[in-house]
Amino acid sequence: MNISGEAAIVGIGETEYFRGAKQTVPELVLSASMEAIHDAGLQPTDIDAVIPPPGYLSAEEIAANLGIPEMRYATEVRMGGASPTASLQSAVMALSAGIATNVLITFGWNGYSAFRRRPDTAPSRRKGDPGPFIDVSRNFYAPYGVRSAVQWYSMYIQRYVNLYGIGPEDAAQIALTCREHAHLNDKALMAGRPMTMDDYLSSPFITEPMRKLDCCLETDCAAAVVLTTTNRAKDLPHAPVLWLGGAEGHPYPADELTNRPDMLKLGLDSAAPRAFSMAGVAPTDMDFLQIYDCFTYVVLMELEAIGICDKGGAGEFVKDGNIGLGGRYPLNTHGGLLSQGHCWGLNHVVEATRQLRHNAGAAQVDNCELGVVTGYGDLGDGSIAILGRA
Amino acid sequence: MTEQTPKQYKKYVPQPEGLNLELHTRAVESGLLHIQRCADCGQARQPPRYYCQQCFSGDYDFVPVSGAGSIYSFAINHFTIDRAWIEELPYITAVVELAEGPRVVGALRNAEPGGVALGDPVTVSVEPRGEEFAFIWVDLSS
Numbered sequence: 001m002n003i004s005g006e007a008a009i010v011g012i013g014e015t016e017y018f019r020g021a022k023q024t025v026p027e028l029v030l031s032a033s034m035e036a037i038h039d040a041g042l043q044p045t046d047i048d049a050v051i052p053p054p055g056y057l058s059a060e061e062i063a064a065n066l067g068i069p070e071m072r073y074a075t076e077v078r079m080g081g082a083s084p085t086a087s088l089q090s091a092v093m094a095l096s097a098g099i100a101t102n103v104l105i106t107f108g109w110n111g112y113s114a115f116r117r118r119p120d121t122a123p124s125r126r127k128g129d130p131g132p133f134i135d136v137s138r139n140f141y142a143p144y145g146v147r148s149a150v151q152w153y154s155m156y157i158q159r160y161v162n163l164y165g166i167g168p169e170d171a172a173q174i175a176l177t178c179r180e181h182a183h184l185n186d187k188a189l190m191a192g193r194p195m196t197m198d199d200y201l202s203s204p205f206i207t208e209p210m211r212k213l214d215c216c217l218e219t220d221c222a223a224a225v226v227l228t229t230t231n232r233a234k235d236l237p238h239a240p241v242l243w244l245g246g247a248e249g250h251p252y253p254a255d256e257l258t259n260r261p262d263m264l265k266l267g268l269d270s271a272a273p274r275a276f277s278m279a280g281v282a283p284t285d286m287d288f289l290q291i292y293d294c295f296t297y298v299v300l301m302e303l304e305a306i307g308i309c310d311k312g313g314a315g316e317f318v319k320d321g322n323i324g325l326g327g328r329y330p331l332n333t334h335g336g337l338l339s340q341g342h343c344w345g346l347n348h349v350v351e352a353t354r355q356l357r358h359n360a361g362a363a364q365v366d367n368c369e370l371g372v373v374t375g376y377g378d379l380g381d382g383s384i385a386i387l388g389r390a
Numbered sequence: 391m392t393e394q395t396p397k398q399y400k401k402y403v404p405q406p407e408g409l410n411l412e413l414h415t416r417a418v419e420s421g422l423l424h425i426q427r428c429a430d431c432g433q434a435r436q437p438p439r440y441y442c443q444q445c446f447s448g449d450y451d452f453v454p455v456s457g458a459g460s461i462y463s464f465a466i467n468h469f470t471i472d473r474a475w476i477e478e479l480p481y482i483t484a485v486v487e488l489a490e491g492p493r494v495v496g497a498l499r500n501a502e503p504g505g506v507a508l509g510d511p512v513t514v515s516v517e518p519r520g521e522e523f524a525f526i527w528v529d530l531s532s
Contacts, residue, residue, distance in 0.1 A: 116471070139404045140437055143525060144483050144497050145467060145475030154465035155485050155495070162508050208466035208480075208503060258485045258493045259436055263463065 004278050006096035008233040008240035011040025011226030012350045017189045017341030019112045020120040021220035028222035029057050029108035030065050036224035041237040049073035049100035051087040053107040055129020073100045078132050080377025084346035086248040088385045091227045107344040108222025133255040154207040156263045157297045170315030172200040174296035175213050177323050182335030184362040190339040214296040216337035223346040241356045245279025246385040247271035257379040268305035268382030279386040283308045287368035289329050290348035292376040293336040333363040345375045356389045399474035403519050409438035417516045417524035422454040436492035455490050457514040462487040466503045484528040496526030
């Protein structure tokens with residue numbers, strides 16, 4: 001059984017991207033969800049499955065607030081930033097098996113307001129989600145002053161840059177490209193705020209080798225997508241965007257990153273070949289790349305993991321003019337987590353859908369037919385979706 | 391007017407449970423770094439797990455190790471959200487591959503940024519903090 005092409009993305013929604021939103025997380029998530037449902041030409045009563053942002057709002061709360069009377073399927077995907085793209089797979093499974101008819105996937109959070117108190121923010125009173133690797137991080141990382149994603153990932157990125165001779169000018173290409181693309185997106189937090197190579201290289205280290213401008217933006221926002229079966233999608237307002245293949249991958253062990261046989265093998269390394277095989281296409285068939293960009297160096301490793309370049313070859317690949325608009329593989333055409341804002345990568349799915357609808361405005365990749373979206377989260381979990389124009 | 395003394399932040403000491411508590415208790419009692427070893431096939435592993443990843447046995451011991459190892463990777467922290475560590479900035483977190491195989495994370499204390507490289511030989515030691523946690527120190531071998 002191959003579920004390639006059995007379901008499609010038919011609705012998208014996203015809030016503004018804020019640094020200090022006045023709205024609560026539920027308000028953000030619900031408004032993006034309602035926008036996606038209406039964009040699909042549907043009403044909340046048509047939705048019968050919900051995949052919510054774990055730890056921020058439950059499927060039950062979403063259904064109750066939107067008016068979804070018959071929820072047949074609700075699940076949570078707990079892979080951090082890999083969750084939204086992995087959720088596409090979960091949705092397609094439910095649709096192709098006949099369990100559900102219209103699935104709502106939504107993520108949102110107060111990623112700017114929740115973690116550090118600032119004068120203009122109101123942290124939520126709901127407690128955060130402790131996450132799937134809390135036992136290891138509390139006992140083996142936190143005692144050494146290692147408490148944040150940039151620190152966890154630096155433990156393998158330092159090895160990556162040393163083994164393969166990756167330099168800051170390589171990582172800079174990701175930051176600069178995302179910033180260029182953000183200028184084309186009215187909703188991007190960094191639209192109209194230029195970044196030069198000098199800005200990048202003078203940016204302070206956070207956890208070496210990662211500088212401040214290697215890190216994505218703390219953001220308050222939400223996004224949502226609606227999927228349905230490909231047959232049903234034909235009657236809806238927008239050109240359906242087919243899910244042609246996808247996969248999730250969990251490095252082993254997923255809850256501890258330093259004792260993996262190969263610390264540089266991400267979940268995406270195992271997921272990507274499965275997804276391309278399912279879709280029956282090659283990485284070189286892609287017309288654009290929406291790559292999860294929590295950190296620039298992680299993008300370089302993901303480009304290698306999806307097979308668009310060799311191990312250690314991402315530095316050369318991104319310097320060859322490949323990844324800008326007009327290049328062979330435009331990357332993060334919305335500005336990404338680095339320069340649009342951090343919506344767990346569901347904003348990458350939303351952008352891929354706009355591109356394949358040929359509705360991406362100034363960032364449109366001409367005549368695109370196929371694109372890839374990746375997700376990355378927790379201690380290296382990975383997810384991927386290959387999307388195509390029907 | 392009274393002088394305000396800056397608030398002192400204490401370094402976080404975890405409260406391990408289960409296997410992690412067993413591991414730390416052995417290290418605290420002996421003052422030696424320990425790791426878990428499969429009682430059947432002898433595979434050494436870190437962090438402790440309930441079943442052996444190699445032979446799936448549920449029997450295990452905790453054994454002292456030499457502390458000899460090499461730098462497998464490291465992170466140079468120039469910023470921290472942990473206020474107890476601010477005065478240490480920049481501090482280096484080392485991932486050490488022990489001679490016995492498993493890797494441990496610890497604080498590298500005798501090197502500056504730029505003074506450490508993959509493969510550098512190191513010695514790992516523990517310092518008990520309370521009765522339930524042994525902090526891991528890493529020193530570059532001279």
